[in-house]
Amino acid sequence: MFKSCSNSFFTSPKTLYGIFTRNSGVSNSKFSNKLSKQYLKLTQKRNISFKQPQSILDESMIDLEWRRKLYSFKTLSLASIPLITLGLGIWQYKRLEYKKELIDTIALKTRAPPIPLPLKLSQEYFDSQQYRQVYTYGKFDHSKEMLVGIVSKDGRAGYIVVTPLEREDG
Numbered sequence: 001m002f003k004s005c006s007n008s009f010f011t012s013p014k015t016l017y018g019i020f021t022r023n024s025g026v027s028n029s030k031f032s033n034k035l036s037k038q039y040l041k042l043t044q045k046r047n048i049s050f051k052q053p054q055s056i057l058d059e060s061m062i063d064l065e066w067r068r069k070l071y072s073f074k075t076l077s078l079a080s081i082p083l084i085t086l087g088l089g090i091w092q093y094k095r096l097e098y099k100k101e102l103i104d105t106i107a108l109k110t111r112a113p114p115i116p117l118p119l120k121l122s123q124e125y126f127d128s129q130q131y132r133q134v135y136t137y138g139k140f141d142h143s144k145e146m147l148v149g150i151v152s153k154d155g156r157a158g159y160i161v162v163t164p165l166e167r168e169d170g
Contacts, residue, residue, distance in 0.1 A: 106131050109129075109130070113133075114132075116135060136167055138168050145162065146163075147159035147161060
């Protein structure tokens with residue numbers, strides 16, 4: 001009976017120690033003597049196996065088990081979280097600097113005094129003078145007005161009126 005118990009859940013030294021200490025009040029019992037001997041054998045075996053592997057195969061198995069746990073999907077995914085958040089933080093910081101520069105250039109261009117609109121307009125001119133105020137002189141041609149889109153302002157429906165301007169300088 002005792003051998004069958006030792007192969008089941010009684011193999012843990014803590015469990016054996018607990019049983020041994022509960023039965024320690026019984027003096028000179030066969031059970032407590034066998035149990036104490038088995039407890040000593042198990043603790044000695046475990047100490048020897050942890051300190052000195054019995055063969056090279058045991059060392060390689062321990063190494064493989066350690067590597068399997070170290071390079072598992074959970075470990076790698078958890079280890080990548082700080083790297084990902086660091087990268088996102090750097091990206092946000094660079095984006096903040098870009099946005100500050102953009103806001104400063106827009107503020108400078110909108111506060112600058114208006115400039116006259118040239119006769120010939122090109123895409124390069126529009127790109128360089130974006131957000132700048134311009135002025136020109138001319139006369140509106142109301143015969144060519146267009147109503148664009150339906151808009152609502154303050155709950156009232158309406159249109160955007162586009163009226164061409166005939167400039168004085170051509």
